[in-house]
Amino acid sequence: MRQSDDISLIEQGPIGIFDSGYGGLTILREIRNHLPQYDYLYLGDNARAPYGNRSFELVYKFTLQSVKALFDRGCSLVILACNTASAKALRSIQQRDLPIIDPSRRVLGIIRPTVEQLNLISSNGHVGILGTRGTIGSQSYELEAAKLQPDFKITGHACPMWVPLVENGEADSPGADYFVKKEIEALINDDPYIDSIILACTHYPLLLDKIKRFVPNDTRIVTQGRIVAGSLANYLQRHPEIDQRCSRHSQVAYLTTESADRFTQMASIFMEENIEASHIDL
Ligand code: DGL
Numbered sequence: 405m406r407q408s409d410d411i412s413l414i415e416q417g418p419i420g421i422f423d424s425g426y427g428g429l430t431i432l433r434e435i436r437n438h439l440p441q442y443d444y445l446y447l448g449d450n451a452r453a454p455y456g457n458r459s460f461e462l463v464y465k466f467t468l469q470s471v472k473a474l475f476d477r478g479c480s481l482v483i484l485a486c487n488t489a490s491a492k493a494l495r496s497i498q499q500r501d502l503p504i505i506d507p508s509r510r511v512l513g514i515i516r517p518t519v520e521q522l523n524l525i526s527s528n529g530h531v532g533i534l535g536t537r538g539t540i541g542s543q544s545y546e547l548e549a550a551k552l553q554p555d556f557k558i559t560g561h562a563c564p565m566w567v568p569l570v571e572n573g574e575a576d577s578p579g580a581d582y583f584v585k586k587e588i589e590a591l592i593n594d595d596p597y598i599d600s601i602i603l604a605c606t607h608y609p610l611l612l613d614k615i616k617r618f619v620p621n622d623t624r625i626v627t628q629g630r631i632v633a634g635s636l637a638n639y640l641q642r643h644p645e646i647d648q649r650c651s652r653h654s655q656v657a658y659l660t661t662e663s664a665d666r667f668t669q670m671a672s673i674f675m676e677e678n679i680e681a682s683h684i685d686l
Contacts, residue, residue, distance in 0.1 A: 416650060417445075417649065418442070418443035418651060418655070419435075419445070419482075419483065420475075420482035421483050422485060424466075424488065424567075425453035426450070426607065427606035428448065428606050430607075430628075430629050431485035438636075446657070447659045448661070449466055449470055450662035451660075455486065455488045458538065464493040467484065467489040471484075473684060475505065477659075481649070484511065484514065486514075487515060488538040490513030490514050491513075491515060491538060491544040494515075497511050498511060510643075512636075515604075518602060519549050522552065523553060525600045525602065528597060529557060530595055530600075532591045532594075533604045534562075534587065534602070534603055534604060536563070557597075561594065565583040570608075588601075588615065588618045602628070603628070604628070606628065658679055661683070661686055663683065664681045
């Protein structure tokens with residue numbers, strides 16, 4: 405056996421999951437259900453969230469710092485569980501930074517895997533996309549769809565108040581109703597034929613109960629967790645060289661750039677289990 409074939413000699417680490425704040429937990433939960441054997445290291449940049457209204461340069465800078473922090477802690481594979489970071493930072497990191505930092509590591513986003521499912525998501529080809537200003541303004545969904553499903557009509561609409569509601573623990577408050585109803589009505593007004601709405605921000609599933617109340621009954625609401633989990637499983641199968649660098653002890657650790665106590669409290673609610681977070685400075 406050649407040395408490089410001996411898996412015990414390969415340095416392994418957790419799969420990194422990154423989001424600006426709590427939203428990526430909705431992705432982590434589904435990934436863990438689907439692939440429980442792996443270790444995960446979650447990083448929420450809560451101190452600088454929300455990213456949604458920030459410039460391209462800042463989202464790129466913050467995301468790159470976060471990816472490097474996850475690499476420094478042993479991750480060979482990092483998932484940007486954040487549409488805003490996937491829209492604004494992924495391509496630059498993949499094309500410009502990874503070849504310099506370490507070409508053997510990988511950073512993946514969540515927009516393309518979602519768009520790859522469009523034909524399963526909608527029957528009439530009219531799809532609504534709700535996301536942050538950054539994601540909607542980047543037109544990333546329209547651009548990817550133009551390559552994969554050019555006949556689809558994609559209508560994007562930004563919901564700038566939704567992430568602050570989630571990050572501030574107001575997702576269940578009566579005040580959130582106003583903002584949820586307003587944005588859904590505006591989207592449907594833009595294309596009344598929409599048969600499916602993609603929640604293209606990982607924070608939005610935390611508003612799902614409210615969203616359901618204002619979306620017409622025959623409209624499908626699509627969250628990304630399962631899509632991303634399925635796509636990751638497929639990726640690991642196709643890339644054994646990355647898969648063998650991912651450790652498997654079913655452990656999850658949480659990092660936040662804000663207060664560890666607050667993250668511990670909020671994330672325990674979202675994950676429906678007791679978790680313990682640690683603070684890091686970026
Ligand atoms: N959860 C993120 C997303 O999917 C970003 C939210 C934000 O920080 O504005 O876009």
